[in-house]
Amino acid sequence: MPAPERIPPGGLTGTELITLLTKGELTVRGQVRDASNAVLFCTVAYEGEERSCVYKPVAGEQPLWDFPDGTLAGREVAAYEISEVTGWGLVPPTVLRDGPYGEGMCQLWIDPPSGPSADGEPPLLALVEDEDPGDGWKAVVRAEVDEGRTALLVHADDPRLRRLAVLDAVINNADRKGGHLLPAPDGRLYGIDHGVTFNADDKLRTLLWGWAGEPLTTEAVEALDRLELALEPGTALVTRLAELITAAEIDALRGRVEGLRSAGLHPGPSGAWPAIPWPPV
Known part of the structure; x- marks a missing residue:
């Protein structure tokens, strides 16, 4: 079954954004200094269009003992490819390309909501004192917040988060933190930082456990059906993934x-x- 149509961010079609990110001239504007690997804030310009983006060169990656194969950049692009097949568009447009510091991941920058509508954006994560998460929330874990005091970590019972929980289970995301959730001005929600994914061993580590054991939604089942077809040997997706992650x-x-x-x-x-x-954040 075909994926539902989506309007991509940035005012360009999805294909145009990928072309911009792939062929555009990258100019480094700054660095995200609290990241564990090199993360550069850039602009990318091509045929009169310019957008902000994030560029993560492979040369700036720190080795990980439990992810010895491949690169963070390759796994980030693979996560985007899988997200696109689901039809949910949960990962900003992402490509693997050459840049000022060599090959790396280049991803469209998502601006946060601003103005009055941003003030009304409901929170996605919270700590509550009660044992019950309350209406509209799903319990994750009870955590110590101060010496001798605990609170219940909860996340919103939000269909956008639920889709992301399914995607994380598919790609085996070992690092779904609160800071990796980006609400966009158009009301969409994106997940970023997918460098520690696709391990052959079970590594799922996330804040989105609130639906654990619950039935998948109909749209999730349909997305999995699309993925099953797209992952059959010899498909275009499998050929693309073989350039990014290992056969295992x-x-x-x-x-x-x-x-x-x-x-x-x-x-x-x-x-x-x-x-x-x-x-966790």
């Missing part, structure tokens, strides 16, 4: 999609890996 990771990806579709449920923590990222 592609096989594991295919197995996770089939497993989720068969179970029909949101997964829960495996117990073999810390379930909550640290720091």
Whole structure:
């Protein structure tokens, strides 16, 4: 079944944005200094169009003992490719390209909401004192906030977050933090920082456990059906992924999609890996 049509961010079509990010001239404007790897804020310009973007050169990546294969940049692009097949558009347009410091990931910058509408944007995460999360919220875990005092970490019962929880289960996201959730001015929600994904071993670590054990929505099942077809051997998606992640990771990806579709449920923590990222935000 075809993916639903979406309007991409930035006033250009999805294809035009990918062309801009791939062929445009990158100019470094600054650096995100609190990141563990090199993250450069840039502009990219092509045929009269210019947008802000993030450029993460492979040369600036720190090695990870538990992700010894491939690159953070390759996995970030793979996450975008999978997101596009679902039809949800949860990852900003992302490409792998050469830049001022060599090959790296280049991703469209998402501006935060501003003005009166931003003030009314409901929070996605919260800490509550009660045992029950309350209407409109899903409980994640009880956490210590001060010495001797705990609070319940909750996330919004938001369909945008629920889609992202499914995507994270598919790509085996080991680091879904609150700071990786970007509401956009048009009301959409994006997830970023997908460098530690696609491991062949179960690494799912997220703040979005609120639906664990609940049935998948109809739209999630349809998205998984699209992914199953797109991940059959020899497809264009598999050929593209082979340039970004390993064959073992592609096989594991295919197995996770089939497993989720068969179970029909949101997964829960495996117990073999810390379930909550640290720091959570």
